[in-house]
Amino acid sequence: MAYRTTPERQQRDQALREHILDCALDQVRAGGFNALTMSSLANAAGVATGSLYRHFSGKGELAAEVFVRATRIEVDKLRSQFTGTGTASERLQRGLTLFAARAWHSRQLAYALIAEPVDPEVDNQRLRYREAYAELYADLIRAGRDDGSFTAEHIPLTAACLVGAVAEALVGPLSPQARAARASGLPSDSLESVTRTMVRFSLRALGAKESIR
């Protein structure tokens, strides 16, 4: 009956792996990659530390997997705005507004994904996903050149510039220092102000006809 046991075992393994990754994402959402340790995760997931190592070679691989899962969601959300209805300029504004709002809603996680110092395995995935973002921007810029929204020339490089600009605009406001300042009532950037600056910067950089809206 080995032919039935093996797929079942695989399915159980897969389900446990999913469960571990869900718990790992919760930990990163609550405390960043810094809060993700093999022992705390084993505890949260209700498995022995040894079981974790059957699924993941270590913290680096696990963190990279969490990064990929969480980032894919953001890439998909942005794509759906960028490929929606309206002019390319309108779609850019909608996409950036949603992107910033989602980051604001999960600041710790967003900071972890964008900038938190962490294992090189995550840095590797950051590079890959920045390229995925850049492709979304490149497609939108192309659409905007066709519908008269934008006038960018070197599209792949211009797309990379936008990816960098948007990420870096969020790093400061999402950083632990900014969160601490906000928590103690010190003046800090609002989501509206950050979004407006990012949108204005991006539209201008693309030579959009109407600047701020």
Add this chain to the structure above:
Amino acid sequence: MAYRTTPERQQRDQALREHILDCALDQVRAGGFNALTMSSLANAAGVATGSLYRHFSGKGELAAEVFVRATRIEVDKLRSQFTGTGTASERLQRGLTLFAARAWHSRQLAYALIAEPVDPEVDNQRLRYREAYAELYADLIRAGRDDGSFTAEHIPLTAACLVGAVAEALVGPLSPQARAARASGLPSDSLESVTRTMVRFSLRALGAKESIR
């Protein structure tokens, strides 16, 4: 004579540390942070591996120190262009042109500093130095608002956007993949094309009156 021995010993230690860091920078220049290992460095510096560990707790600290030394030079070069003569718009163009040309001249090192996946100690310093860059841009944007070059509003955030845009524009062209393509004669971005795109993007984003020059 202990009062004379101690400072002399300190000076010898300091000189050896300098020598080790020089050798480490050479290794990163030649092969990125990936090529920097404690054993290869001990060999290159002509010291025992144990001596390295007397000066640096490990690869992470050493890599972070190399990062800081190399990046400080770039920050200083950019500052000297940004605070030179001419309008803020001219200074921005000169600064970006020099920044890209210096990166092009030491592609492996520039890629290592900007984007190579590496220990979190380096990521930490990357965050710090991106703030240092952002301050340079912020001062220049302020100057440009005074001399009529620029019309940016939220200066610190706009400065962060520029830091991100410039770094991200260079990541692709400096990447190992792009270097490999170039080495085998495949079409690739030229320094002129990358510089022109970065400058145009930045000037437009700042609402500069004259766009490309």
